[in-house]
Amino acid sequence: MTINATDFAPHMKLPPGPRFSLFSKIGYLRDPINLFSQMKDKYGDPFCVTTSAKTVFTADPVGVKQIFTSPTDCFLPLQVEAQKQVLGKAFTGHSGAEHRRQRALLAPGLRAEALQRLAGQMVNAARLRIETWHVGQSLDLVEEGMAIALEIIIRALFSVHDRAGIEKRKKAVRAFSEQLSNKLFLVTSMMGLLHPAVPSQGKFIRVRQQFQDLLLQTIADIRADPSKHEGLLAHMVLAKRDDGSPAFGDIEMADNMITMLIAGHETSALSFGWALQAVLGTPDVYNRLMSELADVDLEVNPNAVHNLPYMNAVIKEVLRFWTPVPDVLRLVAKPIKLMGYTIPEGTQVCACVWLTHFDPDLYENPWDFNPSRFLDRRYTAFEYYPFGGGERVCVGNTFAPMELKVLLATILKTCRVELQDTKFPMLLRTGFLLGPKTPLRATYQGKLL
Numbered sequence: 433m434t435i436n437a438t439d440f441a442p443h444m445k446l447p448p449g450p451r452f453s454l455f456s457k458i459g460y461l462r463d464p465i466n467l468f469s470q471m472k473d474k475y476g477d478p479f480c481v482t483t484s485a486k487t488v489f490t491a492d493p494v495g496v497k498q499i500f501t502s503p504t505d506c507f508l509p510l511q512v513e514a515q516k517q518v519l520g521k522a523f524t525g526h527s528g529a530e531h532r533r534q535r536a537l538l539a540p541g542l543r544a545e546a547l548q549r550l551a552g553q554m555v556n557a558a559r560l561r562i563e564t565w566h567v568g569q570s571l572d573l574v575e576e577g578m579a580i581a582l583e584i585i586i587r588a589l590f591s592v593h594d595r596a597g598i599e600k601r602k603k604a605v606r607a608f609s610e611q612l613s614n615k616l617f618l619v620t621s622m623m624g625l626l627h628p629a630v631p632s633q634g635k636f637i638r639v640r641q642q643f644q645d646l647l648l649q650t651i652a653d654i655r656a657d658p659s660k661h662e663g664l665l666a667h668m669v670l671a672k673r674d675d676g677s678p679a680f681g682d683i684e685m686a687d688n689m690i691t692m693l694i695a696g697h698e699t700s701a702l703s704f705g706w707a708l709q710a711v712l713g714t715p716d717v718y719n720r721l722m723s724e725l726a727d728v729d730l731e732v733n734p735n736a737v738h739n740l741p742y743m744n745a746v747i748k749e750v751l752r753f754w755t756p757v758p759d760v761l762r763l764v765a766k767p768i769k770l771m772g773y774t775i776p777e778g779t780q781v782c783a784c785v786w787l788t789h790f791d792p793d794l795y796e797n798p799w800d801f802n803p804s805r806f807l808d809r810r811y812t813a814f815e816y817y818p819f820g821g822g823e824r825v826c827v828g829n830t831f832a833p834m835e836l837k838v839l840l841a842t843i844l845k846t847c848r849v850e851l852q853d854t855k856f857p858m859l860l861r862t863g864f865l866l867g868p869k870t871p872l873r874a875t876y877q878g879k880l881l
């Protein structure tokens with residue numbers, strides 16, 4: 433057999449995929465799960481589909497590892513102009529050394545040790561919300577998750593504790609979120625019509641400015657008396673560069689908090705809704721979790737929930753099954769090797785979380801909600817990655833599971849909530865995320881005695 437040198441050379445062409453992009457563009461926006469499954473069945477792994485740009489998808493742990501371990505200067509942040517307008521001067525807009533520097537300064541404020549102090553506040557936020565429910569009330573679990581997560585973010589991350597201050601910030605966040613999901617705003621942003629004279633854009637700029645002003649006021653309050661404050665924003669105000677100068681400017685801090693809010697609020701609320709739906713809708717899981725929680729006293733030690741093996745497995749399975757971010761994207765700045773191909777600059781590569789999490793070779797009966805799989809096997813960071821990976825891995829990847837465990841435990845131990853429909857609803861794209869097509873509804877049955 434003759435072997436040519438070219439047999440070893442990387443393919444210069446992109447992986448196979450559909451020739452026409454209209455179908456894939458619409459599919460990606462409307463029903464990405466269906467698109468991913470169809471493309472993998474038809475073209476194998478990797479495949480290439482045009483979404484907002486030409487994108488090479490892989491769900492194979494070998495390919496996922498290549499994406500997450502490629503040097504970060506191979507990639508550019510996906511911050512198109514419209515995203516910059518929303519996220520401002522946040523650290524996510526940088527790549528390479530500057531991204532690493534800012535993350536390293538910010539990340540300690542979100543590490544487990546820093547967060548353990550917040551568990552009691554998380555319990556209180558959930559209890560406060562439960563107090564507003566009345567027996568027989570129909571609850572939209574994701575909406576409830578939003579309300580609780582917002583209270584937590586304002587208290588725990590923004591370091592505001594007085595009721596009037598919390599309500600004022602809630603109002604600003606709601607106005608900001610409403611404007612952000614305004615259809616006209618989304619369409620004009622996608623078309624690049626970012627001028628303040630465009631009606632939805634002008635309103636967005638005003639609302640964002642008001643929100644930023646409130647954050648700047650909060651920063652000034654923290655700086656006036658740092659000893660009274662804790663949480664991520666306080667950590668950022670106090671962070672210093674090696675030469676002793678402040679690590680972040682005030683606008684940078686405010687923009688970083690806006691980014692945290694956008695990245696962390698809805699993802700956590702969706703996962704909270706799914707976690708309750710899954711546990712209440714699967715009696716075996718509910719019974720096993722309740723018996724594990726029996727000895728936990730949330731008053732005495734709310735952090736005890738973090739060390740419960742079955743609780744860990746439940747939250748992992750929730751984030752496998754209903755991963756809010758179905759695809760993790762990178763924009764290639766320098767050619768990279770991926771599954772035998774050389775991917776040129778300007779192309780996007782995608783670690784397709786959803787396809788990996790439903791690969792039957794990795795997860796037996798992937799459509800079964802089965803937390804025990806995480807007790808029986810350890811998955812690598814390229815087989816299970818609801819928080820993405822590599823240098824851009826989610827900075828909330830400790831905060832989010834901690835919050836989910838505390839909130840789930842608080843609800844389950846405090847009150848009775850009954851699902852209105854135990855069937856798992858279909859998934860729908862909501863912006864960058866995946867959410868339930870119909871609300872996850874439950875009825876409040878009262879406090880547990």
Ligand code: HEM
Nearest residue numbers: 524695696699700703757819820821824825826827828832
């Ligand atoms: C269940 C909840 C959450 C899920 C599933 C989730 C998932 C993700 C994913 C998949 C990414 C992209 C990672 C990558 O590109 O490799 C990401 C990025 C990010 N997440 Fe989360 N997230 C959650 C909660 C949070 C929370 C609570 C916060 C803030 C406290 C947060 C802040 C961020 C930020 C700032 C980034 C950008 C990181 C960077 O560019 O360096 N996330 N998240």
